[in-house]
Amino acid sequence: MIIIKIALLELRKFFYSPIAWLLAIIFIVQAGVSFIDLLETYESYLQRGTYQITDLTYRIFSNELALFNNIVKNAFIYIPLLTMGIISNELNTGSIKLLFSSPISIKQIVLGKYLALLCYCLMLLGLLFLVSIIGIYSIQFADVGLIISGLLGIYFLLATYTAIGLFISSLSSYQVVTAIITFGVIAFLNIVGVTWQETPVINEINYWLSIPERTEQLINGLMTSEGIFYFIIIIVMFLVLTILRLSFKKNDKPWYYKSSLYLCTIVLSFGLGHLTSKPENKFYWDMSRNKRNTLSNESLEIVKQLKDRPLKMVSFVNLFSENTIISGLPRHHNRNARWFEKFTRFLPQLEMEYVYFYDIISNANDSIFEKYPDHSLEEIARIYAKSYGLNFEDVLGPSEIKKLIDLSDEDNEYVRMFQLNNDVRSFVRIFYDTQHFPLEAENAASLKQLLGNEVKVKFIQGHLERGFNEFDSGYGHMIKGSKQRSSLRNAGFKFGLTYLERDTLNINHDILVWAAPNDSLSEKELNLFRKYINDGGNALFLIEPKRSSQNIESINSLLGVNFKSKIIRQDIKDMEDGFVIGKVTEAGKHLNKNNGYRQSPNHLANDKELTFNGALGLYLLDENNFKVTSVIETTSSTYTIVDSTQTPIDKPIPLVIALERTVNQKKQKIMIAGDADFLSNRELRSRVGVGIRMAFNRGYIKDIFRWLSDGVYPIDTFNNRLKNFKDSDTKFNVNSQQIKVLNLLLVVVIPSIIFLIGSIILIIRKKR
Amino acid sequence: MVNSILKVQNLTHYYGNKVAVNDISLEIKSNGVLGLLGSNGAGKSTTINILCGVLSPTKGDVFINGINIRNNQIASKKLIGFLPQKAPLYFDLTVNEYLEYCAKIRLIPNVKIRNAVERVKQLCNISHFSKALIRSLSGGYQQRVGIAQAIIHDPKLVVFDEPTNGLDPVQVLEVRKLIQTISKDRAVLLSTHILSEVQATCSNIIMIEKGNKVFSGSIEDFNNYVAPNTLSIKMILPPELEEFLLICGVEEVDFKNEIILVKTNDIIKTSKAIIERSIKSNWGLIEIFPLKNSLDDVFAELSSSIN
Structure with missing residues (x-):
């Protein structure tokens, strides 16, 4: 296969230049330092025995400060350096003409180069796999599923970043320019999820485009069809864009023709993304051992009884709920939906609505009149609505909300309501604590009330x-x-x-x-x-x-x-x-x-x-x-x-x-x-x-x-996850001395070996 | 009917609104070197890029051995070898690695690759650099590697785009020799803006200027394209300028040391008249011949004709 031949040449070119070796060394050192640091921290906790620590695998590999997220945070640096020259350099030296004049298609060229990048990323993943193996060996009863899912997430992330880098490398013959633009696009995909969230349609597109949640899900052990499709769609989209770009290089077309083809590719990708992200089209696979991403058995029993029944979740957002309102604002609607996905996964029919209103919050809002002594409540509400970027016409007044629902038991605070069959209702509250949202226990309890318990x-x-x-x-x-x-x-x-x-x-x-x-x-x-x-x-x-x-x-x-x-x-x-x-x-x-x-x-x-x-x-x-x-x-x-x-x-x-x-x-x-x-x-x-x-x-x-x-x-949201508590990952197989040896291995020995192999290859070739 | 090796019909190419190649047709029927001549920016590279499939033409057709490159890119490209202006080299590879790779992407079966690589290395005289990094080779040898990749799949047509650009005089001679060797077994299209290169290597010439074809024919035709109009004369006792001007047909006279250049409108009559007068007036004529037009003159002439 010609694609494989092209890929092999590209790989050779990687390994016959110092970049591939340097990146690999930096990658393993960084992963090693981060991993050993976590290992030492928790081992020292366990030595003192002050706290009972559970979920060691999650703490070392998956949580926000752990190894995998550390890699994710830095991946955007490696990838542009890797991809910046892959096509750009051929444009610069003119060697692209060798490929163009050869009896091979542009598709083969692009796929061959991408395959090479995938192989290199697989090698980086191999290094991470090595760290994971050490982790699995070091943690007693390590959660292997969680680690595998995390590795997969990182691989998808790298594969996506390289597809982006490949396309951008085809845009300019200046490598530095392509590297900088690649940084930019990756940064864009990382922040796009929180931009333009007030604007309909665009908020959906932007939220879908956002990359961090996708990786996070996999790192937390949850594989979703939507996430996998997202990565595949983005990768294919950028590959098609690259093929188009090179075709236009060969076959010049008017700008409107070119831009409409680019646009078609992007629109088609977004369309596919939309289809695959519909709740009824989604599949989930919780790879973590104790099913940490799935509802507990008791909650599952409840949602099973609600299956296929008309169900609504209405958020009544009071403008004066200063402590909690943020999550109720339009820019957070998508995020709220994802937060609730644990339930919607089993209740795809659930509709989410938001009702904005203003009313005095019992015993809490007296101070607003102190601040605005000459204003009526409505005038103050207008000021608040404006500050939150809400259209005051869409905000219900005290009498209007009272006609709709009586929230006096809830002190008129921002609250959520579940509604079954349009008549049975139960409330679930937003809290002042750091987690803010109702968690599984509160949501499940509220849903259980709908069922007449x-x-x-x-x-x-x-x-x-x-x-x-x-x-x-x-x-x-x-x-x-x-x-x-x-x-x-x-x-x-x-x-x-x-x-x-x-x-x-x-x-x-x-x-x-x-x-x-x-x-x-x-x-x-x-x-x-x-x-x-x-x-x-x-x-x-x-x-x-x-x-x-x-x-x-x-x-x-x-x-x-x-x-x-x-x-x-x-x-x-x-x-x-x-x-x-x-x-x-x-x-x-x-x-x-x-x-x-x-x-x-x-x-x-x-x-x-x-x-x-x-x-x-x-x-x-x-x-x-x-x-x-x-x-x-x-x-x-x-x-x-x-x-x-x-x-x-x-x-x-x-x-x-x-x-x-x-x-x-x-x-x-x-x-x-x-x-x-x-x-x-x-x-x-x-x-x-x-x-x-x-x-x-x-x-x-x-x-x-x-x-x-x-x-x-x-609701018991906890117990069924700990059936095998004795077999859960609460202890290490290694002591602090052995961790020091591992440190040496990961941070010194392995990088040195890579360095040696790289230098030997490069020096021998140079001497000839 | 035997297909022409290369047949180009009404080739036109636009970059945006700017025409780069305008309605060019040409044909190569046999082996040998065809020179594609033109000043910088005349449209040579565009033409060549189109022939080699690097660029798709706006209009017109290109047939390689009867295969239209528009409809059958893969089959037609198997028959072409191409050395672009800048040799398409991967500097971090060795000569062997590079040529093997080129052989692969030219779809040479795996079993034949080794022989093909050896053959072209020998032909281009680079066998002793097989394991050297391309980066470490001199410009001349890098160019040879470039030539080697262009012929590795034994194509019917090889296209060289300014192959001696940037080489020193010795390297230029060697590369020209190599091109002539190659042209014994296959057709070669050589693009250049250097006339001496054409004289040294080509049997036929096509000249384009500003995208248009301005000349097509053999090298002799090219040399004789503009009739000569100047006589070069040497005399022991040359007369004054005025006397020359009286001779039939003489338009202009120029004394350059011992040589007198006489421009005339009828070369035969004027030579005859000068010889006769010389004998009569005892001017001591020792040399008289019509001065042939140099290629540069033709080049300039053809170039200016389009302006």
């Missing part, structure tokens, strides 16, 4: 019980902090206050919370509550030591059990009297064994301290058919524990217990906590990362409510 946490009221409105003692933080990603509201729960005499209870959807009542329930209330319990309803009892006897009496009468409590004191340095520290028990760790939720060894609350501001030890004397599990206990090892009678006790005392029985074939779940404060705002707010002790109470909330809701919420 309602779980309502009801706080009993009427006797000065705690609810979610009290500033310190209430549970607002845990329940409804809508800006708080981890709150139960964002995990899928509904919540409300309830009066036993007024409201009807539903044993299948409700979780009753009875927190620190101030006096006893009326007979009627007690009967209603008892009926709920006897029918098998789930409940959480939070007892405050100060009124313990009264509370315990009620609970005993409700559940038909007999349990006693003792106030506990621990002698803890620097902490107020009554402060108690507990830990999750082994049984507590496996509270959700049946529904599989979060049993990972590095669970946030495992083996960590949970704080109780005054606590009761709970002892069950008559269990009334309940299976009783102590889930949080005191730890006796470090502290002296005494009960109210000041008797030292040297074994762990249950602080939170879980009761379980079957009623009418329904699993009934009751939890009793010896301190109403341990989930309160005060405890969650004040002790996390502040002051003397780190408390991990927050880490156990979701376990409790997952159990109480029979595994409905929160």
Whole structure:
């Protein structure tokens, strides 16, 4: 084949000049330094053992600062240097005439040269493969699929860059000019995704053209048909442009003829790109071992039920949501779509809409009037709309948005809404944290709500019980902090206050919370509550030591059990009297064994301290058919524990217990906590990362409510990825000494070998 | 009917609106060297690039051995060897590597490549540089390598575009000799703007100027293209200028040392008259002959005719 012969000559020309050798040396040194640096960093972490580190393969090869992305960041330097002369030089020396006057076609010339470039890139990839092999050997249970996908991504990137370089090399006989233009075009493809994003059609084209996300996807282990087609289309487009360019060199045509052919090629490529990027035409292949790019099994179950049903995602963007609005602006629509691709991959029918409006955000927007004292709300909104580049005609006013939807529960903040069959709706929020967008857990929970899986946490009221409105003692933080990603509201729960005499209870959807009542329930209330319990309803009892006897009496009468409590004191340095520290028990760790939720060894609350501001030890004397599990206990090892009678006790005392029985074939779940404060705002707010002790109470909330809701919420987006946790990449096979040897190998030995081979070849040839 | 080796019909080429070659036809029927003569920018290179398939013509047809290059590029290009003005060399390769590559892209079967390379190396006298980098060769030898690649596939027609450009006098002679050797077995089209090159190597000439063909014929025809009009005379006792002017037909007289150049409108009558007067007046005539037009004169004449 003549193409191969041309390619072989080109390769010879590469290796008979110093450029190929120098590039290879720089490439391997750079990859080596970056790889060893990461290896040393994590090995040193593991040596100290401070943190449990998972996903070592991802951390060393794939994440933003890791090896592959490092290569990607520098590829734009190597490639233009490689391609600048490939045609340009032939134009300059006139040797192109040898090719033109030979019985071969221009197509063969171009393909031959491109094949040579591909082979050279394959050699660079070979060097990277060598580093990868060392990585696979160094990391215990390395994720090979992830590495292979990353290598593939880098190869596609190099192949695309070289196709661009090849075309540009045919444009000028000045090599430096072609190198500079190639830099320019590659830079353009790297930034085009964020340009002109407000303009329809052009935003689609530009976003499609953008190269970084494509490579990133592959580096993260996700292969998509769209991404692969993108690379192939761009490569073929530039090859065709090169062939056209050389043909016109030989066969001069009027400018309009030439430009229309160039244009046709480009338009055709974009058309193909459009076809292949339609959601219904896309295929995905997650190459990472623990399917890190794919929805978890529980989320998959949810999207399976939504398949082919009319589904919409509407973003209601309030101009005054200053902290979050950026992602809602038109220039981010494409990016949002890609962010949500994890779901749209399975829900290609999903439509995304944006509604812009302005309205006062409760408790947050008073300051805008301070800034604009003489302006009406509409006038201020006009200023805001202009600053965001929005057309004010497209922005709904407060009365218009109210006709459309009631967002008062969402404080009028920028929020997203899923809508199924045009009637069922659920919200998902944008957060103030760094990740900003709802993640899989929040999205999946919201989607699950569409399917009618309602779980309502009801706080009993009427006797000065705690609810979610009290500033310190209430549970607002845990329940409804809508800006708080981890709150139960964002995990899928509904919540409300309830009066036993007024409201009807539903044993299948409700979780009753009875927190620190101030006096006893009326007979009627007690009967209603008892009926709920006897029918098998789930409940959480939070007892405050100060009124313990009264509370315990009620609970005993409700559940038909007999349990006693003792106030506990621990002698803890620097902490107020009554402060108690507990830990999750082994049984507590496996509270959700049946529904599989979060049993990972590095669970946030495992083996960590949970704080109780005054606590009761709970002892069950008559269990009334309940299976009783102590889930949080005191730890006796470090502290002296005494009960109210000041008797030292040297074994762990249950602080939170879980009761379980079957009623009418329904699993009934009751939890009793010896301190109403341990989930309160005060405890969650004040002790996390502040002051003397780190408390991990927050880490156990979701376990409790997952159990109480029979595994409905929160969505488990985690557990199925860690089935083989023991076989995951959390350790190295190499120690720091061996890493030093590897360093020597990658940064000194291999580059020297390449240098030697190169010099020997070049010197021998020169001497002849 | 035997096909001509090269037949060019009404070849026209435009660069944008500018005409570079205008309606040129030519034909090569047998081996030997055809000189394509013209001053710089006359359209020689354009013509040659078209013949060799480097450029497609705006109008007109080129047949190589009866094959139209427009319709069958691959087949026609197998029959042509081409040495462009700048030899198309890859300087980082050795002579062998380069020639082997040229053989490959000229589609010579693999088994014949070695022989072909050896043959042309011998012919061009570069065998002893087989393993040398082309970069390290002198200009003359680089040109020989260029010539070698042009004939490696044994083409029927070889086209040389100003092959002696930039060579020293010794190298020029050698290259000319080489071209004559090559032309024994195949047709050669040699483009040049140097007249002595044409005189030294060509049997036939085509001259183009500003894209138009201004002359086509044998070298003799070319030499005699413009009739001679000057007599060169040597005398022991030459007369005064005025006396010459009285002789029949004399238009102008020029004394250059011992030689008197006499321009006339009738060379025969005037010579006869001068000889007769010389004997009569005892001028001591020792030499008289018509001065042939030099090629340069013809060249200038033809060139100016188009202006």
